[in-house]
Amino acid sequence: xxxxxxxxxxxxxxxxxxxxxxxxxxxxxxxxxxxxxxxxxxxxxxxxxxxxxxxxxxxxxxxxxxxxxxxxxxxxxxxxxxxxxxxxxxxxxxxxxxxxxxxxxxxxxxxxxx
Amino acid sequence: xxxxxxxxxxxxxxxxxxxxxxxxxxxxxxxxxxxxxxxxxxxxxxxxxxxxxxxxxxxxxxxxxxxxxxxxxxxxxxxxxxxxxxxxxxxxxxxxxxxxxxxxxxxxxxxxxxxx
Numbered sequence: 001x002x003x004x005x006x007x008x009x010x011x012x013x014x015x016x017x018x019x020x021x022x023x024x025x026x027x028x029x030x031x032x033x034x035x036x037x038x039x040x041x042x043x044x045x046x047x048x049x050x051x052x053x054x055x056x057x058x059x060x061x062x063x064x065x066x067x068x069x070x071x072x073x074x075x076x077x078x079x080x081x082x083x084x085x086x087x088x089x090x091x092x093x094x095x096x097x098x099x100x101x102x103x104x105x106x107x108x109x110x111x112x113x114x
Numbered sequence: 115x116x117x118x119x120x121x122x123x124x125x126x127x128x129x130x131x132x133x134x135x136x137x138x139x140x141x142x143x144x145x146x147x148x149x150x151x152x153x154x155x156x157x158x159x160x161x162x163x164x165x166x167x168x169x170x171x172x173x174x175x176x177x178x179x180x181x182x183x184x185x186x187x188x189x190x191x192x193x194x195x196x197x198x199x200x201x202x203x204x205x206x207x208x209x210x211x212x213x214x215x216x217x218x219x220x221x222x223x224x225x226x227x228x229x230x
Contacts, residue, residue, distance in 0.1 A: 032216055043118070043205055043221030044157075051216045090157060100215050101147070101170060106156035 002027040004091045006105035013081045014113050021076040021108045023091030032094040033074040034102065035065055037087050044090060050074060061085070081112045116141060118208050119188075120222035127196050127229050135191040135225045139208030145169075146189045147219060148181060151203040160204075163189060164211065196229045203227075 003026045013019045025031050032051055036044040048059025055067045065076045076089060088109050092102040119138040127133050139146050148160040159173040163183040174181065178196075183189040193200055203226050207219035 034218055036218075036221075041223070043120075043223045044207075044219070045221070046218035049216065049218060094215060100145075100209075101159055101162055102219060103159070104149075104157040106154075 002031070002093050002103050004033075004093045004103060004105040006089075006091055006108045008108050009106075010109045010111065012111050012113065015083050016080050019078050019081040019085070019110065019112070021089050021091075021110060023074045023076065023105060024072050025074060025091075025093045026072065027093050033065075033067065034092040034094075035059065035063070035074075035076050036090045036092060036104075038090065038107070039087050047076070047089075081110075083112045083114055086110055086112045118206055118220050118222035120206050120225050122225060123223065125225055125227045127227065129197055129229055130195050133193040133196050133200070133227055133229075135193075135204050135206075135227070136188040137191070137206030137208075137222060138188040139206075140220045142210065143208035143220070144211045145209045146183050147207045147209070148174075148189075148191050149205045149207065151205060151224070157205070160191070193227075196227075198229045201227055201229045 005024045034049045035047040038044045048057050050057050050067045058064045063078050088107045090107050091105040121136050145164050147162050149157045151157050161174045161181045162170040178194045180192045203224045205224045207221045
């Protein structure tokens with residue numbers, strides 16, 4: 001079985017401050033992990049992924065995520081938030097060698113205040 | 115540079131009518147996923163298809179819902195005898211297919227179904 005949890009429904013941060021959106025996973029075996037962003041009335045857009053290799057993954061729009069196997073986490077981070085980063089963020093997982101169907105978290109609404 | 119195309123963007127149906135949602139995958143992609151999104155519930159998997167074959171439909175209700183991806187033309191998600199609880203945003207995503215499991219999904223902009 002595989003699942004991801006996003007423990008925060010909403011994250012508020014001031015523009016210019018660092019942001020973190022949390023994700024923990026439960027996947028047997030080696031996980032493939034993804035972050036997506038959804039803007040209002042749009043579909044999800046891919047931000048970054050962890051497959052193997054370096055634990056720190058860099059993605060689009062200045063976002064990065066750190067894979068932590070001991071804590072089974074894959075938190076999304078950005079050093080300096082922009083108002084335009086305000087959106088809904090989804091973490092997703094796949095089990096290597098398993099189903100090709102990604103499982104998504106419930107989403108975290110990021111609000112960046114001017 | 116056509117991405118995943120979904121139509122219609124908005125669909126209003128009365129209870130008991132049929133809803134047909136269409137999805138054309140990204141060029142070169144042979145696999146399609148359908149997800150349903152409700153506020154507070156996130157994205158729920160419904161069905162995974164390749165052309166002329168349903169790979170996994172474990173997330174789709176057994177009654178009233180069906181999906182197909184014919185050899186020619188778009189993938190269709192069909193909901194018969196709609197009820198108010200079917201009101202949601204339905205998203206289609208495509209991928210290159212099995213063997214490219216690390217490829218991210220490409221999503222369409224969704225169809226927002228409202229049942230009155």
